[in-house]
Amino acid sequence: MKLIYFFSFALFGAGAIAGHAKAQQFPPEQVKQGAAIYAANCVTCHGEHMKNPPWAIDLATFPRDARTRFIDSVTYGVRNMPPWGDVIKPDGIAALWAYLVAGE
Numbered sequence: 053m054k055l056i057y058f059f060s061f062a063l064f065g066a067g068a069i070a071g072h073a074k075a076q077q078f079p080p081e082q083v084k085q086g087a088a089i090y091a092a093n094c095v096t097c098h099g100e101h102m103k104n105p106p107w108a109i110d111l112a113t114f115p116r117d118a119r120t121r122f123i124d125s126v127t128y129g130v131r132n133m134p135p136w137g138d139v140i141k142p143d144g145i146a147a148l149w150a151y152l153v154a155g156e
């Protein structure tokens with residue numbers, strides 16, 4: 053019985069997160085574009101599908117409300133992370149953000 057309470061809480065919690073994410077919706081083509089750019093440039097350090105990063109941070113934990121920080125970090129680099137502004141156009145970086153937020 054306790055388990056059921058747990059699951060309904062988990063569902064409710066997930067619903068709340070989904071409701072929050074609704075504020076940021078992205079066209080599927082943009083998410084797809086982001087996935088392709090990610091696969092070409094980010095996988096080696098951040099892991100396939102943003103999972104099990106071999107040595108960089110786990111992007112799954114990146115705060116979903118920190119778009120400006122994401123854009124800045126990716127464009128200009130941060131500590132051990134190289135800058136991408138010369139390689140990926142702003143709309144590509146925006147697509148990466150869509151991919152990060154919307155997921156697979």
Ligand code: HEC
Nearest residue numbers: 093094097108109121122125126130131132133134136148
């Ligand atoms: C050469 C390895 C490498 C590649 C390739 C790489 N990153 Fe990173 N990335 C890192 C490392 C290392 C960090 C952790 C930096 C730190 O905080 O010291 C990081 C951090 C980040 C952060 C967090 C920045 C913050 O503000 O905390 C984001 C977002 C990010 N990477 C996105 C990307 C994206 C998107 C790509 C592909 C365009 C990418 N990274 C490619 C190594 C890499």
